[in-house]
Amino acid sequence: MKHIKTINKANLKKSTEKGGCGECQASCQSACKTSCTVANQDCERK
Amino acid sequence: MIHQYELNGYKIVIDPCSGAVHLFDDTAYDIVSLIKTAPLSPDCPEYIINELSSKYSADSIKEAYGDIYALFIEGTLFSKDDYEEFAEMLGPAPIKSMCLNVAHDCNLKCEYCFAAQGDFGMEKGLMPFEVAKSAIDFLIKHSGGRRNLELDFFGGEPLMNFDVVRKTVEYARSIEKQHNKNFRFTLTTNGLLLNDEIIDYLNKEMYNLVLSIDGRKEVNDKLRPTCVGSGSYDIIVPKYQKLVRQRGDGQYYVRGTFTRHNIDFTDDIIHLADDLGFDQLSLEPVVTTEETEYGLRESDLPAINAEYERLAKEMLKRELSGNSFNFFHFMLDLEQGPCAIKRLRGCSCGNEYIAVTPNGDIYPCHQFVGQDEWKMGNVLEGTLDYDKKRYFSKTHIYCKDECKNCWARFYCSGGCNANNYESLGSVLKPNRLSCELEKKRLECAIMIKVALATQD
Numbered sequence: 034m035k036h037i038k039t040i041n042k043a044n045l046k047k048s049t050e051k052g053g054c055g056e057c058q059a060s061c062q063s064a065c066k067t068s069c070t071v072a073n074q075d076c077e078r079k
Numbered sequence: 080m081i082h083q084y085e086l087n088g089y090k091i092v093i094d095p096c097s098g099a100v101h102l103f104d105d106t107a108y109d110i111v112s113l114i115k116t117a118p119l120s121p122d123c124p125e126y127i128i129n130e131l132s133s134k135y136s137a138d139s140i141k142e143a144y145g146d147i148y149a150l151f152i153e154g155t156l157f158s159k160d161d162y163e164e165f166a167e168m169l170g171p172a173p174i175k176s177m178c179l180n181v182a183h184d185c186n187l188k189c190e191y192c193f194a195a196q197g198d199f200g201m202e203k204g205l206m207p208f209e210v211a212k213s214a215i216d217f218l219i220k221h222s223g224g225r226r227n228l229e230l231d232f233f234g235g236e237p238l239m240n241f242d243v244v245r246k247t248v249e250y251a252r253s254i255e256k257q258h259n260k261n262f263r264f265t266l267t268t269n270g271l272l273l274n275d276e277i278i279d280y281l282n283k284e285m286y287n288l289v290l291s292i293d294g295r296k297e298v299n300d301k302l303r304p305t306c307v308g309s310g311s312y313d314i315i316v317p318k319y320q321k322l323v324r325q326r327g328d329g330q331y332y333v334r335g336t337f338t339r340h341n342i343d344f345t346d347d348i349i350h351l352a353d354d355l356g357f358d359q360l361s362l363e364p365v366v367t368t369e370e371t372e373y374g375l376r377e378s379d380l381p382a383i384n385a386e387y388e389r390l391a392k393e394m395l396k397r398e399l400s401g402n403s404f405n406f407f408h409f410m411l412d413l414e415q416g417p418c419a420i421k422r423l424r425g426c427s428c429g430n431e432y433i434a435v436t437p438n439g440d441i442y443p444c445h446q447f448v449g450q451d452e453w454k455m456g457n458v459l460e461g462t463l464d465y466d467k468k469r470y471f472s473k474t475h476i477y478c479k480d481e482c483k484n485c486w487a488r489f490y491c492s493g494g495c496n497a498n499n500y501e502s503l504g505s506v507l508k509p510n511r512l513s514c515e516l517e518k519k520r521l522e523c524a525i526m527i528k529v530a531l532a533t534q535d
Binding site for chain 1: 142
């Protein structure tokens with residue numbers, strides 16, 4: 034492609050196939066405790 | 080929908096529903112800003128050519144439109160939100176995370192403390208071991224098939240009750256195997272009571288440690304005084320340095336709060352990194368109302384946003400020169416973050432995550448502690464309010480009007496429920512200031528990813 038560079042291909046839809054196991058860390062248990070960010074958590078199944 | 084923005088010279092387009100991130104050139108960026116909704120037509124619409132004909136040739140516009148259309152067909156641009164069906168299936172889940180408030184008391188008197196100097200507006204007190212033991216039993220009992228269980232020792236200052244911390248860890252370890260569980264302990268401390276023995280213990284037993292400090296000495300000491308009014312910086316810094324030095328590869332965060340007094344917080348982060356030698360850093364906006372002297376206001380947004388940009392550029396420069404540090408709120412795994420289902424309801428407080436007070440009362444999370452209307456049981460009595468649990472299990476992004484069409488919904492997952500309730504009286508109404516800061520942090524984090532991915 035001449036006008037667009039894709040940095041990251043789609044993966045969110047694929048993640049539903051094996052997702053929802055619930056083993057990953059609750060976001061507030063890491064370092065935040067006051068402001069929610071979820072996308073920085075690790076997936077336990079990767 | 081898409082989200083497009085320009086930062087540090089990069090024209091970035093995010094496709095929220097697929098998670099794709101693209102770097103556009105000028106032509107494609109201008110074209111995509113004119114496209115309101117999907118589906119896209121295979122040929123470039125005349126109105127786009129007419130609108131941009133003074134800037135680009137028709138051939139160039141058609142070519143760039145072709146690239147956009149190809150991504151649309153591929154499902155990485157203007158992709159549909161197909162997740163609501165999963166949200167409708169969400170329901171009560173096993174409890175797997177617990178914030179154990181082993182001390183409702185504190186040896187610091189931080190002005191901005193959301194726990195009201197440690198006691199959450201309740202009676203001061205330390206958690207007896209029998210309550211902690213019951214909390215462990217409660218967690219195991221309600222954790223169903225979940226193997227990894229998280230327990231955060233919190234307060235107040237948890238090291239004021241170190242003996243109970245130690246006994247609780249020992250008890251949980253003694254029974255985890257028979258229940259096929261794996262406990263991950265964390266502890267959040269202000270550092271005052273750290274000594275060699277405690278440092279050794281924490282480095283051995285804690286999966287993660289959160290060490291509180293706000294940055295530069297004058298910034299830290301202004302709002303984090305000891306009970307006698309002197310600053311805490313000089314006491315805690317050497318202890319933190321020793322702990323981190325001895326921790327090896329173990330996870331930790333040096334974590335602080337920024338307020339209206341230090342909107343130039345990049346200087347605090349750089350101080351923690353360069354002058355003190357820490358490389359795992361977190362600095363968060365203060366949680367309070369606009370009425371306080373140090374509370375952040377909407378009018379501060381331009382300055383805070385500019386500061387996040389300054390921090391992002393500084394971090395990028397360091398990444399490229401091999402002198403980087405990690406900033407919690409710019410951490411983003413574009414390739415393999417949490418699954419879409421996790422992203423629908425975020426922290427899952429009150430459902431998968433609960434907080435327990437020294438007398439055993441259960442609240443949806445540490446920030447709800449002390450609000451009677453949110454009390455949801457007691458570990459000593461073995462009670463749990465399943466209606467409240469069900470309510471939180473169904474509190475997802477599609478219940479929140481401001482979230483369901485927001486581009487950041489799969490990154491922040493609907494914001495902090497407690498923060499929402501505190502500021503606007505409803506779990507379902509996100510706090511606007513928090514949202515704007517979250518979106519800015521995401522834009523900065525993604526810009527860093529884009530910049531690193533396009534280096535020659």
